[in-house]
Amino acid sequence: MRRSRSKSTSLDEAxxxxxxxxxxLRQMFDEVVSEPVPDEFLQILRKADEKRSxxx
Amino acid sequence: xxxxxxxxxxxxxxxxAFRRELVGLIPHLRAFARTLCGDPTAADDLAQxxxxxxxxxxxxxxxxxxxxxxxxxxxxxxxxxxxRRSWRQSQLDQEAAERTLVAVDDPEAPVALDELRQGLxxxxxxxxxxxxxxxxxxxAYEEAAAICECAVGTVKSRVxxxxxxxxxxxxxxxxxxxxxxxxxxxxxxxxAAERLxxxx
Numbered sequence: 289m290r291r292s293r294s295k296s297t298s299l300d301e302a303x304x305x306x307x308x309x310x311x312x313l314r315q316m317f318d319e320v321v322s323e324p325v326p327d328e329f330l331q332i333l334r335k336a337d338e339k340r341s342x343x344x
Numbered sequence: 345x346x347x348x349x350x351x352x353x354x355x356x357x358x359x360x361a362f363r364r365e366l367v368g369l370i371p372h373l374r375a376f377a378r379t380l381c382g383d384p385t386a387a388d389d390l391a392q393x394x395x396x397x398x399x400x401x402x403x404x405x406x407x408x409x410x411x412x413x414x415x416x417x418x419x420x421x422x423x424x425x426x427x428r429r430s431w432r433q434s435q436l437d438q439e440a441a442e443r444t445l446v447a448v449d450d451p452e453a454p455v456a457l458d459e460l461r462q463g464l465x466x467x468x469x470x471x472x473x474x475x476x477x478x479x480x481x482x483x484a485y486e487e488a489a490a491i492c493e494c495a496v497g498t499v500k501s502r503v504x505x506x507x508x509x510x511x512x513x514x515x516x517x518x519x520x521x522x523x524x525x526x527x528x529x530x531x532x533x534x535x536a537a538e539r540l541x542x543x544x
Contacts, residue, residue: 306507309514310479312460313379317480320375329370332392336399337363 362402365411370395372412372481373419379476380423382465390426394419413483417491420473427469463513467506474502475510 373394377387398405398415405414464472470492477488478499485503489496 302511305511305515309460309507309510312456313464313475313480316457316460317375317379317476320378321371323371323374325367325370325374326388328388329392329395330367332396333363333367333399336396337359 358407359402361407362405363399366395366398366402366415369412369415373415376416376419376476376481377423379464379480380420380469380473382461390419390423394422397422410487413487413491416477416481416483417493420491459514460510463510466513467509471502471506471509474499475506478503479507 370391373391374388377391377394378384381387381390394415397418401418405411464475467475473492474488477483477491478485481488483491485496485499488503489499492499
């Protein structure tokens, strides 16, 4: 009885730790998503777009 | 002539729609690249390459299908082809660890993120990407499988192995916050992570 309880407790703990890691992981990802996009990206895309227009 | 003009116009409209959607995905491409390869500068280079490749391949994209998954697949392929060429093989980046430590003002909250970052970097890359796609990128297992070009079951097993290994790494304090003996410790850390991830 006692044994099974402690086993389920450690399972719960493991699940909680996994949840905590999952939350952190999403946070790490979302932090970058919410950063403003560096101008460089848009400049590169614009240049590529102009090249296409020039070709046409 | 009029027909050609009309089709040019349609092409232009399609390109515009494509570009808008692609621009909207840039933050996600950056996040995927950053979590995948750790180093922010290398990650932005990777994301830019992927964005350009996507733009160049726009004709082969079917509008209305999942562009996010499509661009992630491009980024991933780019990552692997670069990694084959020159990527520093997933060694623990001691320099980066020390740099972040110096940069951290608040020793409480941000450190946990650093630890996670370090731990992620220690995972085998196929486990890392599976965990990022499913655990952070918001992809279903089926979508992640399509992006990684593998079976759904493979993604599921990689994600669960990654979770266990990551937990093991974080709990054993295997990351080296002080940067000491990181190189020597790597082999045993990876062996421990592998043992952990294989334990049922």
